[in-house]
Amino acid sequence: MITHSDAAAAAARVAGHIRRTPLLAVDPAPLAPAARLWLKLEQTQHTGSFKARGAFNHILAAREAGRLPDTGIVAASGGNAGLAFAYAAARSGVPAEVFVPETAPAVKVARLRTLGATVTQVGTRYAEAQDAATKRAADTGALFCHPYDLPEVCAGQGTLGLEILEQTGGEIDTVLLAVGGGGLMAGVAAALDGRARVVGIEPERIPTLERALHAGRPVDVGVSGVAADSLGATRLGGIAFDVASRTGVHPVLVTEEAITDARRFVWDEYRLVVENGTATAIAALRTGAYRPSPDERVVVVLCGANTDPSDL
Numbered sequence: 001m002i003t004h005s006d007a008a009a010a011a012a013r014v015a016g017h018i019r020r021t022p023l024l025a026v027d028p029a030p031l032a033p034a035a036r037l038w039l040k041l042e043q044t045q046h047t048g049s050f051k052a053r054g055a056f057n058h059i060l061a062a063r064e065a066g067r068l069p070d071t072g073i074v075a076a077s078g079g080n081a082g083l084a085f086a087y088a089a090a091r092s093g094v095p096a097e098v099f100v101p102e103t104a105p106a107v108k109v110a111r112l113r114t115l116g117a118t119v120t121q122v123g124t125r126y127a128e129a130q131d132a133a134t135k136r137a138a139d140t141g142a143l144f145c146h147p148y149d150l151p152e153v154c155a156g157q158g159t160l161g162l163e164i165l166e167q168t169g170g171e172i173d174t175v176l177l178a179v180g181g182g183g184l185m186a187g188v189a190a191a192l193d194g195r196a197r198v199v200g201i202e203p204e205r206i207p208t209l210e211r212a213l214h215a216g217r218p219v220d221v222g223v224s225g226v227a228a229d230s231l232g233a234t235r236l237g238g239i240a241f242d243v244a245s246r247t248g249v250h251p252v253l254v255t256e257e258a259i260t261d262a263r264r265f266v267w268d269e270y271r272l273v274v275e276n277g278t279a280t281a282i283a284a285l286r287t288g289a290y291r292p293s294p295d296e297r298v299v300v301v302l303c304g305a306n307t308d309p310s311d312l
Contacts, residue, residue, distance in 0.1 A: 051157075
């Protein structure tokens with residue numbers, strides 16, 4: 001379980017290592033006319049996604065505790081988490097090995113190598129890459145870096161929620177964000193507990209949060225669709241489930257068509273390039289899957305931009 005205090009501790013630890021990303025007030029008319037609306041531009045974070053927050057917190061916490069070996073780190077990722085861990089490892093002076101599915105976007109694999117990581121592609125699903133990474137960490141003694149189900153990783157993602165509180169002066173009702181394995185949702189919901197509510201937006205084809213809440217525990221789901229490269233966890237993390245259950249995170253599902261339409265909308269309306277996974281959060285407003293109440297103060301997290309913009 002993680003709490004607001006864990007996010008606060010993470011914020012102190014990662015200060016100077018991550019960017020304080022902008023909060024952009026936008027005209028709500030195209031999305032939610034009755035609301036007040038902001039976009040949290042987390043796609044401008046180091047390596048192009050929120051993942052740098054949790055990666056730095058995990059690695060720096062391990063170093064503080066004397067648990068960061070010379071063999072470095074091993075991570076499994078569909079792309080964004082691997083980029084973040086590779087970046088944080090390089091800045092911390094230790095090697096990184098990242099296991100990714102063979103289906104990972106070429107742009108992310110190339111960037112991993114640019115950051116100095118050793119890249120190994122295994123299988124077609126994230127779960128296969130994770131199994132291989134877990135074994136490699138056990139064999140080498142390297143620090144294993146799970147992308148979304150470690151306390152320090154989730155607490156690090158929670159620093160985003162604290163920034164939103166600071167940037168809005170605490171005058172916020174709701175945060176909309178995309179959910180895959182749930183690390184971002186867990187961190188932000190813990191950081192905002194009792195201060196604002198969190199709505200988790202998911203593709204219909206990868207409903208990890210919705211299915212877990214319905215079943216009363218994390219369960220496996222199928223993984224497919226346009227957002228699978230960044231939201232393609234086969235099940236919600238245990239930490240995310242605990243936080244979502246405790247804080248009342250509400251799940252909302254959106255279609256494939258709504259996601260791709262929302263990604264184009266973000267470019268056309270704001271000239272911002274985001275991933276399909278990121279556009280999932282915007283899709284909930286575009287389609288009315290989530291309808292803010294009159295004068296509701298809503299922040300939408302744009303969580304990643306590691307994508308090929310040529311098809312916009």
